Amino acid sequence: MRPSFYNHLHPPTIPAAQARLRYTLGAGGLAVFLTLVVGLTGILVTFYYTPTPEQAAKSVQELTFLVPFGWLMRNLHYWSAQLLILAAVLHLLRVVFTGAYLPPRRLNYLLGLSLLVICLFMDFSGYVLRWDEGVHWALVAGTNLVRAIPWVGEGLYSALVGGNQIGAVTLIRFYAWHLFGLTIILIIIGIWHIFRVRRDGGIAVPPPEIRSDQARIPRKVLARREGLAMLWAAVVLISLAILVPAPLAPGIQEGAASVSESLAPWFFLWVQQLLRLGDPFICGVLIPLGALLIVALVPYITPQRLSSTELGRWFPRGGRNVQILVAILGGMIILLTLLALFHH
Amino acid sequence: MYRHFFIASFILFMASGLVFWQQNRSPKPVGITPTITGQVEYCLTCHADLPEISQSHPVETFGCVLCHGGEPLALTADLAHSTLRGGANPSDLSVVEASCGGEMCHSGTPQVNRDHIQRVTTSLQATYAGAVAQVRYAFSAEPDLTARMGIYAIDGLAAFDPTAESSPALQAFGSNCLSCHLSAQPLEAEEYNRWSGCSACHSPAPREDGTLVHKLTTSMPYTQCNACHNRGNYSLSDMQFHPREDAPTDRLHDFYQPIAEFTRCEWTLDCEDCHTRQEAMGDGHIYSSKKDIQYVRCRTCHGTLDSLPLTYTITDENDLALRLDFLNPVVDLKLGDTILMTDKGEPLWNIRVIPGEEGTVPTYELFSKATGERFTFKPVMGSTCQQKPDQQEARYCHECHATQR
Numbered sequence: 001m002r003p004s005f006y007n008h009l010h011p012p013t014i015p016a017a018q019a020r021l022r023y024t025l026g027a028g029g030l031a032v033f034l035t036l037v038v039g040l041t042g043i044l045v046t047f048y049y050t051p052t053p054e055q056a057a058k059s060v061q062e063l064t065f066l067v068p069f070g071w072l073m074r075n076l077h078y079w080s081a082q083l084l085i086l087a088a089v090l091h092l093l094r095v096v097f098t099g100a101y102l103p104p105r106r107l108n109y110l111l112g113l114s115l116l117v118i119c120l121f122m123d124f125s126g127y128v129l130r131w132d133e134g135v136h137w138a139l140v141a142g143t144n145l146v147r148a149i150p151w152v153g154e155g156l157y158s159a160l161v162g163g164n165q166i167g168a169v170t171l172i173r174f175y176a177w178h179l180f181g182l183t184i185i186l187i188i189i190g191i192w193h194i195f196r197v198r199r200d201g202g203i204a205v206p207p208p209e210i211r212s213d214q215a216r217i218p219r220k221v222l223a224r225r226e227g228l229a230m231l232w233a234a235v236v237l238i239s240l241a242i243l244v245p246a247p248l249a250p251g252i253q254e255g256a257a258s259v260s261e262s263l264a265p266w267f268f269l270w271v272q273q274l275l276r277l278g279d280p281f282i283c284g285v286l287i288p289l290g291a292l293l294i295v296a297l298v299p300y301i302t303p304q305r306l307s308s309t310e311l312g313r314w315f316p317r318g319g320r321n322v323q324i325l326v327a328i329l330g331g332m333i334i335l336l337t338l339l340a341l342f343h344h
Numbered sequence: 345m346y347r348h349f350f351i352a353s354f355i356l357f358m359a360s361g362l363v364f365w366q367q368n369r370s371p372k373p374v375g376i377t378p379t380i381t382g383q384v385e386y387c388l389t390c391h392a393d394l395p396e397i398s399q400s401h402p403v404e405t406f407g408c409v410l411c412h413g414g415e416p417l418a419l420t421a422d423l424a425h426s427t428l429r430g431g432a433n434p435s436d437l438s439v440v441e442a443s444c445g446g447e448m449c450h451s452g453t454p455q456v457n458r459d460h461i462q463r464v465t466t467s468l469q470a471t472y473a474g475a476v477a478q479v480r481y482a483f484s485a486e487p488d489l490t491a492r493m494g495i496y497a498i499d500g501l502a503a504f505d506p507t508a509e510s511s512p513a514l515q516a517f518g519s520n521c522l523s524c525h526l527s528a529q530p531l532e533a534e535e536y537n538r539w540s541g542c543s544a545c546h547s548p549a550p551r552e553d554g555t556l557v558h559k560l561t562t563s564m565p566y567t568q569c570n571a572c573h574n575r576g577n578y579s580l581s582d583m584q585f586h587p588r589e590d591a592p593t594d595r596l597h598d599f600y601q602p603i604a605e606f607t608r609c610e611w612t613l614d615c616e617d618c619h620t621r622q623e624a625m626g627d628g629h630i631y632s633s634k635k636d637i638q639y640v641r642c643r644t645c646h647g648t649l650d651s652l653p654l655t656y657t658i659t660d661e662n663d664l665a666l667r668l669d670f671l672n673p674v675v676d677l678k679l680g681d682t683i684l685m686t687d688k689g690e691p692l693w694n695i696r697v698i699p700g701e702e703g704t705v706p707t708y709e710l711f712s713k714a715t716g717e718r719f720t721f722k723p724v725m726g727s728t729c730q731q732k733p734d735q736q737e738a739r740y741c742h743e744c745h746a747t748q749r
Contacts, residue, residue, distance in 0.1 A: 231352035
């Protein structure tokens with residue numbers, strides 16, 4: 001067998017149990033596909049975007065209204081990005097609720113979690129690049145949150161914003177993060193994450209000795225399933241791109257007071273709701289970091305209760321502790337998000 | 345498996361078809377790059393059927409966004425109109441400086457006759473300072489009739505706040521009687537329909553069916569003024585507005601109804617033929633009563649037994665009279681023409697000494713600003729008029745010349 005890149009990624013056969021849609025939900029693969037789409041469409045829209053405060057929103061409008069199929073590329077970029085966050089979260093929940101974080105997959109779990117964090121920052125930095133009234137408040141509030149961190153806050157703010165107030169330099173820095181800084185990190189950790197999947201023996205299922213279902217599928221069948229999933233995902237993406245355009249708003253006017261709605265992007269609404277409770281550092285930085293820490297510690301919370309015989313199915317009894325913990329955390333985040341929407 | 349592929353591919357194919365359909369559906373952008381801004385704008389993609397607003401604001405020079413605001417590159421209505429100044433009316437006084445202002449436009453210097461915004465915003469029609477002073481004085485809130493408050497604070501006037509008044513009559517005044525100044529929304533009925541700001545006078549009111557007329561004009565018939573000045577009377581005793589109840593069928597009875605008697609020119613001509621720019625738009629100073637700003641008299645055009653009306657000959661090609669004639673070409677004014685002038689030097693550009701009929705007692709021709717109709721008249725001097733030199737108010741002329749309604 002020739003060692004091609006494709007063959008390297010797809011083993012000659014894999015256990016059928018690993019490829020069941022009702023087990024994996026296809027969430028990880030979906031995230032890979034969406035990353036490719038968001039990256040490709042991102043490259044395309046870069047040709048039309050101008051990263052200056054005066055021109056940014058105008059260039060986005062030009063792309064949307066004047067460039068043939070520009071609207072399509074922008075909407076695909078927007079929707080693939082938002083669905084990527086959802087796919088990544090779904091994948092995380094699948095991993096937690098099927099116990100797929102047990103050794104040897106602990107490192108990969110942490111790699112995956114950091115990918116989620118990077119994707120959230122990529123989504124936020126891309127959001128800011130619109131530089132219009134729809135993002136104005138979130139930009140100010142988000143960067144001010146950094147300032148609230150004791151001791152290092154001012155320094156971090158200065159590094160993030162490029163000075164002591166938001167301006168042209170801020171836009172260039174967010175542009176650099178979105179196109180290069182975060183992207184390079186995402187690619188490196190992403191490749192490592194996918195490599196680790198193979199190194200750790202593929203998608204988590206019970207070891208062959210105790211596996212009830214011994215069926216295997218050849219790489220051809222796996223490839224067909226992947227292809228079909230990509231087709232369906234493409235249908236959903238294009239439909240969304242046609243039916244629900246990405247948001248547009250008038251550009252931020254230099255010197256004018258912010259006239260935007262005070263609403264965070266949807267994936268940070270829960271943080272906005274937390275901020276209503278009190279001190280910005282505690283509610284806006286510490287608590288979210290605490291939630292992240294809890295999720296990161298999942299592989300280390302009573303792992304001895306879960307054995308590899310329970311792998312391959314949803315809600316294994318041995319993982320009950322972390323399942324309840326993560327379910328409560330997830331429920332709280334959803335609740336905070338809904339509260340933020342109704343509050344508005 | 346293959347069936348799934350077929351279905352998924354088919355749906356994807358249909359979706360791609362939808363993409364091309366959507367792209368074709370998008371309006372083909374129609375752009376203009378106005379010479380003043382140099383920035384391309386695409387408003388005409390949807391608004392191509394709008395007529396030119398006036399001969400002094402050609403769209404190739406001004407475009408749309410310079411006056412109206414809005415997003416020049418947007419092709420969806422919501423986004424394009426999201427930053428419009430003043431909604432459909434950029435001349436509303438709250439945004440007029442941004443829309444109509446500028447040194448080369450309408451907030452320049454008096455010397456070049458470009459100080460319209462300064463004059464209008466301090467005028468009685470905008471501040472309503474006269475009415476406020478009179479009513480507050482009537483109810484003992486002021487010691488005299490000097491203007492101290494206006495609808496908004498400007499130039500020494502405070503903002504009139506009915507809720508801060510102790511007298512219930514003044515609070516009622518605030519609720520019932522403030523629908524006729526330039527920032528007010530008109531009462532809800534066809535006869536009161538008008539815009540606010542500059543367009544209250546200079547733009548035709550929205551039509552009966554709700555469609556709008558895209559026009560700026562200096563040719564305003566008396567019906568334009570009717571929306572505020574001819575609808576009825578306010579009563580101080582019950583602090584209510586009483587709409588007029590008659591249903592006039594001719595111009596004499598439809599014309600400005602507070603006055604019971606008119607001379608023929610007063611109801612044949614339109615308001616703007618006599619009421620000059622300073623009278624209507626102010627001269628930049630705060631006045632306490634319209635009597636202080638209205639100064640045109642019968643003798644302004646007709647002169648007295650001893651003196652002809654004031655005139656001057658146009659020698660400067662940048663003369664205001666020529667500019668005003670360009671805006672409303674009812675006369676063929678040119679350099680060398682002699683036109684009438686008011687006491688304050690305002691040109692009565694539509695009234696000219698008939699060329700060739702100068703003589704000791706010239707004949708004058710007047711062209712109606714609203715219709716262009718030509719009238720000729722001779723001055724008082726050399727006629728059999730019985731007037732006394734110190735009795736020059738309208739009521740004296742009315743004794744002989746007025747028509748009773």
